[in-house]
Amino acid sequence: MDVPKGAPDTKIVPALLAWYRREGRALPWRAPPGKLxxxxxxxxxxxxxxxxxxxxxxxxxxxxxxxxxxxxxxxxxxxxxxxxxxxxxxxxxxxxxxxxxxxxxxxxxxxxxxxxxxxxxxxxxxxxxxxxxxxxxxxGRRASPVDGNIERVLARLFAVEMPLPAAKPQIKALAERLTPAEHAGDFAQALMDLGAMVCTPRRPACGRCPVRPDCRGVAAGLADLLPYKAAKAERPTRRGAAFVAIREDGTVLLRERPPKGLLGGMLETPSTPWDERQPKEAAEVHAPLIADWTCVPGIVTHTFTHFHLELTVYRAEVGRDAKLTPAADPARCRWVAQRDLAHAALPSVMRKVLAHASGEVRATSKSRGARKRASAGPQRARRRSA
Structure with missing residues (x-):
């Protein structure tokens, strides 16, 4: 591992600590500089x-x-x-x-x-x-946390040209070497704040940087380019269908997701599996109730860390006597009053689904061309607008 030798550590640490005492952010979880x-x-x-x-x-x-x-x-x-x-x-x-x-x-x-x-x-x-x-x-332990802000600051300070994520071990070694025996917490937060306020991803304010005289990235004319990053693989797109059932008493059918995995333990509108192919005959196979399902025009989109998601939304209004189908997995389902949805454990993607179904949001698919609506089947899904 190529860790630069002879770097002016003795200047960097006091300069950053002094800057943090003057300029550090006041945040509700922070104590004043110098305090644990x-x-x-x-x-x-x-x-x-x-x-x-x-x-x-x-x-x-x-x-x-x-x-x-x-x-x-x-x-x-x-x-x-x-x-x-x-x-x-x-x-x-x-x-x-x-x-x-x-x-x-x-x-x-x-x-x-x-x-x-x-x-x-x-x-x-x-x-x-x-x-x-x-x-x-x-x-107050001598420990060296390295987040995205600190990675960027150290990559520029020491002109680390190896792209991330391969450069992570080198940057971690630099952080450990710089961290002082005393005031390690202040030093870590100084690096975080410098990255957030001065050494920003774009257009870093090098003229206001307390360690500019010792920055190798500035000396090499690379400060606004570093850290280099390896190209990321394109996220795949998964597709599915979500079902919004509204009972005549104003409640909405929700289902608890399995405790482990994506969105584990959160609530959802009953949905099909999310796959790379558009689910066929969604209303016939996966609908949680026998109902007159309407396919809402447009799609709901959401991006997770590793994939993009596109959801077709179906909506139905049902009576109090509506019976759940086996596809609903009834043991995990519950009817929730709409007034309680604001405080329910609903992830953002499911709030988008509910908003889309209620007409608050209308996603468009012009760039993707017209999408085929699910055909009518045993559950009487109709081709009409919500």
Whole structure:
């Protein structure tokens, strides 16, 4: 591994710490510079911030803290309540692991987080980055968390030209070498803030950077180009059909997804499997009720980490005596009042489906050409507009 030798570490660390004391962001989970922070707040914020922005997380963090002010309270909460509060932040396995971790800390560790990286990594949902962040920020350990902001800062500071993700081990080694024995938490947060506020992905504000004199990327004229990234494979597209059944009492049929896997434990409108091919005879084979199903014009689109999703939406209004079909998997289904949907554990894609079915959102498919509507069958699916 090619780790640059003789870098001016002695200048970089004090310059960054001084800048952080002056310019560091005031965030609801942070203590003032020089102070150790509440491990619960550090842990909760770091889990929330994975693949999410500070702007999106801040109000949700405040709400979580109001509802569950400490790890014991969160551990005692119902998983469904935690999933509902998490809805919209995405990557829902994090919410399940959050709850499992809170229970483990409360029940196994007496409500106190372990204060070492090894001890933290033994907890559910805590990986190398999160363990290092908690150890450094909450306990003052000499640990080196490396997130996307820190990767970018160090790749530019040391002119690391190897593309990501191959460069990750080299950048991690640089972070470990730079991290001071004291104030490791402040140093990590200084790097995070520098990446968020100054050393941004596009048009970095090098003129305001406290370590510009020692930046090899600037010296090489590469600061706005680094880090290089290997080309990503194109995401495949999967397709499916979703069924929105509205009973005459105003309730909507929802189904709980299996506890493991994508969107595990969340609620959904009953749907077909998501495959690369458009499901044929969806209403006849997969409909959760025998009803007069209407195919809503357009499609709902959503992008996950590894694939794009396109959903055709069917809608039906049914009576109180409507019976579920075996395709619905009745044991996992429930009727939910529409007034309660705002607080239900519905992922974003399912909120899109419900909005589309109610006419609040009309996706178009002009660029894809007209799509074939499902043919009528035993369940009397009709070709008409919603």
């Amino acid at each position: 922070q509440d491990p619960y707040k550090v842990w909760l914020s770091e889990i929330m911030l994975q693949q999410t922005t500070v702007k999106a997380v801040t109000p949700r963090f405040i709400d979580f803290l109001r509802r569950w002010p400490d790890v014991d309270a969160l551990g005692k909460a119902a998983l469904g309540d935690v999933l509902a509060a998490w809805a919209g932040l995405g990557y829902y396995a994090r919410a399940r692991n959050l709850h499992a971790c809170a229970r483990a800390v409360s029940e196994t560790h007496g409500g106190r987080f372990p204060d070492t990286e090894a001890g933290l990594r033994a907890l559910p949902g805590i990986g190398a980055y999160t363990a290092a962040a908690i150890a450094a920020i909450a306990f």
